[in-house]
Amino acid sequence: MAPSSNTLRATSSNPLLSTKPSDTPLSVQLHPLVLLTISDYITRHTLRSQSGPITGAVIGEQNGREVTLEFAFETKISDKNDSDEVKLDEDFLTIRVEQYKEVHKAPPLDVVALFMLAPASGPQEWQVGVLKQVQTLLGNEGTMLLLFHPEGVASMEGGKLPISLYEPVRDVLDGTEELRFREVAFEVETGEAEMIGVDFVAKGGGSAVAVAQAATTGGAESSGAKDGKKAKGKGKGKEGETVAEGSETNGSAQHVLSPEDEELIASLTAKANAVKMLAQRVKLLRAYLAQLPESYLTDSTSEILPSDTTNHALLRNINALMVRQRLLAPSTSTPQSDTSSPINPSIATAASRAAADVHLTSLLASLTRATSEAQSMANKYKLVSRERTNKDRNMSSFTSSGGYGNGSMGTAEAGEF
Known part of the structure; x- marks a missing residue:
C-alpha cells in the first residue's frame, strides 16, 4: 500500500471548494482497477469520437470514515433532457447498481463516488448538478467526486496521478447552506488477486500491440507482393526496386515477436536486473569491509581495536549472510573413481x-x-x-425346533390312542 503523492491544492481559485478543514479526515483506499476502467472508457470515448461528457460511477465499501474505491462502470447520459443541463439516465444507473449489489454481497458494496473529467482547478457547475441527481436517486449524500485531469497526463512527475478526489460538504454562507467540496488525500491499495488481473491486462495490451504490428506488416508485405507482380510486366528496373522493398518488408516481419517470446524476454530481463542488483550490493559490501581495519577476532596479534562508530549490527548481518551462503553453494563431493566421466560429481x-x-x-x-x-x-x-456362522446357527436352531415338535406330536397321538 503506497500513499498517494497528490497534494491538496489551493482552494482560492475555485468558488466551489471549501476552505474549512475537516475535523475527522477520510481514509480512502483507491484500487487500480478503477484507474484501468477510467482509462479504458476515456480511450474508447476518444477513438470513437463520441459526443457528450464522460461520466461514471465508482463502487466501493464505506465503513464510517474509511472508504474503498474498488470497481467502476460508465453511466449513460439521458436523451430525454430538453434543457442544457447534463442529466444521467436514472433507469440505466439504477439497474447497473442493483446488478453490482447482487454480485458483491459480501462485503456489500455501493456507489461511493462519481468519476468525470475536469481541470486541475477542481469541480465545475454542471458536475454539481449531476452529483445532486445521484445523491437524490441513491439516497447517499456522501457520494464523492473523482476527477480526472487530462492536461496532467503529459506532465506527470514522480508517479503523481492526474486525478483528484473531493468530498461534498455543507457550508453556511450568508445564512444559506450551500454544497462545497473539500479535497481528500487517498492511498493506492492493491491486493494479490488484483495484481494478477493488472498484470494480465498489461500483458494483453502488449500482445495486442504486437498483433497489430504484425497485421500492419502483413498488409504491407501483401501490397508489396502485388506491386512486384505489376512491376514484372513493366520493366526490370521496377522489378529490382520491388524486390528490394519486399526483402525489407520480410526483414521487418521477421522481427515481430510472439506473446510467448515477449513474456520470455521480460522474465529474462527481470532476472538479469536482479543479478545486476545483487552484484552491485555485493560490491558495495566488499568496499565497506575493505575500508575497515583488521579484526582482532581473527588476528590475535592485532592491536587495532574497532572505532566507536563501527556498525556492529551491519557486521552481524553480513556474517549471517555469509553463513547462509554455504547452504546456497553446490555440494562439492569427492571425485569418483571413473575420472573419464564428463559428469560433475556433485x-x-x-x-x-x-x-x-x-x-x-x-x-x-x-x-x-x-x-x-x-x-x-x-x-x-x-x-x-x-455369514457361515450365522447359517450354521440357523440350521442348528431349525433342527432342534423340528425335533421338539415331532416329539410333542407323538405324545399327543399316544394319549388319544
Missing part, C-alpha cells in the same frame, strides 16, 4: 539421490497398495466367516 550425486527418492516413493506406493489389498481380503474373509 551433479551425479544429486542425480543418484533423486533416483533413490523416486525408487523409495515407488516402494512406498507398492507397500501401501499391498497393505490395502490385504486389509480388503481380511474384511472379505471376516464377512464370509460371519
